[in-house]
Amino acid sequence: MQTLSKFLSYKIKTIAIVDSSSSGPEVTLPYWDAEIAGFSTVHVPQELQTIPEIVAFIQEHAQAAICSHRLGSYQAPLFYGAELAASLYDAGIPTLLVTQYLEIDQHSSIRRWRDKLPVVLHLREFDFSTLRHYLDLCVSELQGHIPDSRIPYRVMVGVEHVEGVAGDQYVDVSIDYWDRYQRIRMPIEVFPAELRDQIEPGTWLFAMVNVGAQFAHELYFRDFTLAPEPQFDESLTYCVNVLDDINESENPFLWFEKQQVYAHQLEIEVFGASKDLYN
Template structure:
């Protein structure tokens, strides 16, 4: 039983569609926590969230959960975000982040920390849990706090938007999925358009940026 940011964390769900990976995480976590292996299938998203809230205190989740048989019908970023929104702290740990960046980014408002398996350890997981719990309590780190920011649309290509954030003083373009914007804005998107969104402009890396509450 461990106290992290005022919360007692004992049982931790390990969610991954590969049995070998689940076993490896278990060995790492059992030094401090009581790992609870989720062998699957996970079932419907809402059902899964309710079940985990009833028997674990936190969760460690991979992103790609749909590769093996019928383990899940949704990806881990969606599940981790749903768990955090339900006040169950969840940490996403995945090697798919570079390839699935836009797919994961839409859920980042509700995923405070994203780990890579190469950097995973008991210590990094504990840090990630603490950051997540504090954010669920309303205590944001500087790199996660959202601010209203102007977003410049530089280009539009099929389903993708390429945007720039002047508040970050960057020329680097960020690719977003058009479907992540409200429906009333999607059909009015064009190059050189200026929109506003809540963005964590203090993020050290553009991969950690998230966008929410869009407006014209």
Template sequence: MKLLDRPLRPGDPIAIIEDEEVNRRATGWIVEEADFTPVPVSVIPSSVDELIAEIETRAVAVICDHRLGRGGNVSYYGAEVVAMSNRRKIPAVLLTSYANSDENSSIRRWRSEIPMLLSRGSDSDPERLAQALSLAEDECRGVYTEERKPYRAIVRVQGRRFGPEGVVAECVVTAWQPRTTVDVPASMITENMGVPIERLLGKRLSAEVNIYASTAGELYFQNFKMGPGVPSGW
């Protein structure tokens, strides 16, 4: 069955990607309470492409943890799995204990294709899961809420620092909150523009940003370009 053939409905198989058994069982209970059928993936492949291929044969939607490499040879993050799954039109939700600590770093790279991020514990209930799956399904069909729509916006690189996962660019999105800095993995900018981050400090760039997001963690960034220069006389 392809997603676009029909909406998700009760009893549909939902893949659970989680490397810890206790969390896998807990997520399975939530899936059952939401009237879906849990399909636990107990052995996570070393290749994200292999995992997506397995999902496609076993389920019609996905719930995935973020940090999947504990005690195994998995080198990718769950955020990448969720983004790739949604790109393939398989509704996917990220459910993790590391939502607060990772949303401004390792999750940011794939946030544009993660409709809703759920925090294990506070968001671990059937109603929130059903809401997140519904939002993911809508975006797979090309329907976006105002908070998730991208707009071309000015992004100023105000500073940089070294974080746990590499260099972080401290950015200001003028159309969002001009007095608030937002962390963006520097590699997202440099890979897009081919310019070292050191040469972009203080520069005004432009990017596609969901400027109506309510929190910094919900912001995503795409397609960085050099922005307009500062008008003379400023």
């Protein structure tokens, strides 16, 4: 785990490139853009087949990473790059996730780990002229400087539709506080295992969501708990920033450390003008 003092002066000299195999679904990452931008690059060896192995290699050889999403080959995928990028986030390593499949995978395999993916790019957006900016965004979030589009708020989420079969189910939800006219799709694995049997149309939940996001693919969801059906437009007004106390701390933890420390301490507040949600 990185220390705060190290991160305050964090410098990126070498970037690890985690690519799909030559027979894989993603086009080879243009690593030369990173070199044009002034960084050294190191390619993660294809023989490394597990997330812990790759994280350990990157910790030893680089200070940041750029990762394709659909790793491995068509026939033998390893795991999704989003999962690897989330593990690198937990290790305090700034990582860009780059994919040609953003429009498709944003609803499924990327959404599962979106809370730990500060920057997700379509391949066409990856360019030497913006690379340093995107890496700075990742470093800044790990330091605890969270942009408005990434700050989580406790809001109400309504289940609108469920489809698929066991092991491959998708849930469409509404977040009225964000946009009452739009629906967001996610895999059922985003929900805690103990709640999945209760996920059906008409179910209401509390969840932590970054409702400052501009686009649907930027939204993440976590810390779901069951909620009563809202009344008096509560779903349009219920929005609580339960992390204010640590976001404004004079001596903050790293952002990923905050999430671990405070995850079990999130409290739900009730607007005085609304009905008591617990009765």
